[in-house]
Amino acid sequence: MMRQEPEKTKPPAPVAEEEGSGVGTPLRAREHTETHHPGPKQYVTIAAILGLITAAEVGVYYVESLRDLLVFLLLGMMVVKFALVVLWFMHVRFDNPGYGRIFATGLALAATVYVIVLLTFGVFS
Amino acid sequence: MEEARVLSGEHEEHTSTGLPTTKIAMWIFLSSECLLFGALISTYLLYRGRSTVGPYPHDVFDIPYTSVSSFVLLFSSLTMVLSLSALQRGEIRRFRIWTLTTALLGVTFIGGQIYEFATFAKEGLKLNTNLFGSTFFTLTGFHGAHVTVGILMLLTLVGLSFLGKLPKEKALGVEMVGLYWHFVDIVWIIIFTVIYLIPDPSSGQVTFS
Numbered sequence: 001m002m003r004q005e006p007e008k009t010k011p012p013a014p015v016a017e018e019e020g021s022g023v024g025t026p027l028r029a030r031e032h033t034e035t036h037h038p039g040p041k042q043y044v045t046i047a048a049i050l051g052l053i054t055a056a057e058v059g060v061y062y063v064e065s066l067r068d069l070l071v072f073l074l075l076g077m078m079v080v081k082f083a084l085v086v087l088w089f090m091h092v093r094f095d096n097p098g099y100g101r102i103f104a105t106g107l108a109l110a111a112t113v114y115v116i117v118l119l120t121f122g123v124f125s
Numbered sequence: 126m127e128e129a130r131v132l133s134g135e136h137e138e139h140t141s142t143g144l145p146t147t148k149i150a151m152w153i154f155l156s157s158e159c160l161l162f163g164a165l166i167s168t169y170l171l172y173r174g175r176s177t178v179g180p181y182p183h184d185v186f187d188i189p190y191t192s193v194s195s196f197v198l199l200f201s202s203l204t205m206v207l208s209l210s211a212l213q214r215g216e217i218r219r220f221r222i223w224t225l226t227t228a229l230l231g232v233t234f235i236g237g238q239i240y241e242f243a244t245f246a247k248e249g250l251k252l253n254t255n256l257f258g259s260t261f262f263t264l265t266g267f268h269g270a271h272v273t274v275g276i277l278m279l280l281t282l283v284g285l286s287f288l289g290k291l292p293k294e295k296a297l298g299v300e301m302v303g304l305y306w307h308f309v310d311i312v313w314i315i316i317f318t319v320i321y322l323i324p325d326p327s328s329g330q331v332t333f334s
Contacts, residue, residue: 016321
């Protein structure tokens, strides 16, 4: 009996770019980056984390011994919540990076302009 | 640049970027909204603690009440993604349930905000009372107007689905409304922390009751 050679599988057709490289990414790369959104279980997990952080924010507000660290703790938790919603619920983590870059540009511009304005008027001093 | 065909809605759209132009436009819009809300938040911070007459923030803010409102809006972001996820899987009934739930949570949030504004007015804080009133009502009022627009968009989606005009292939439209809704949520995340929770440093009147 002849030993049968294992069937050679054809290598997948080359994709122009496997990872999205922003606006202008070829169509196939876009499909790769846009179709893998999380499932309901992951969304519920993220929502639970967001809920816990919000509860921690409110809890920290009432702890008098943390008064000196209050602003830093609250800002830190705010940034984490912001990032979780943008990355997971708005799918920036999963979609083409071009979308995230567009949003980051507006956010960075706003942050830069208004921090300069607030610094000019001595709000943080 | 190489022209690409993008599946957008029920027909294929030709774009030079390979990305749906609707989605790019929505992200540019949200990006510009950062500047709008950045201006309103900065104005609030600029005039913080500079009111010469009361009521002051610590006189009127009810943190437990606003915390519940925050939970409601945060939870609505979850129902929004579940709604999109359901439509992408072609589960139209679940899509309607989650979208209506999101709209209902939005209405609850707005109802809470109207009650809060009415309570503040009873306590003597109005738009023209002092700098705190002007900046606070302008900021939260703009946010509330955005939530209201979001609710109208959600109800429109439900209406379209009942008319049979929102098949699985048109999930991109729902994703656009979802992006807008989540943006409104992240703006509230900032407002809740910066306006409600971080105490006014210049007044030195912080309540830990």
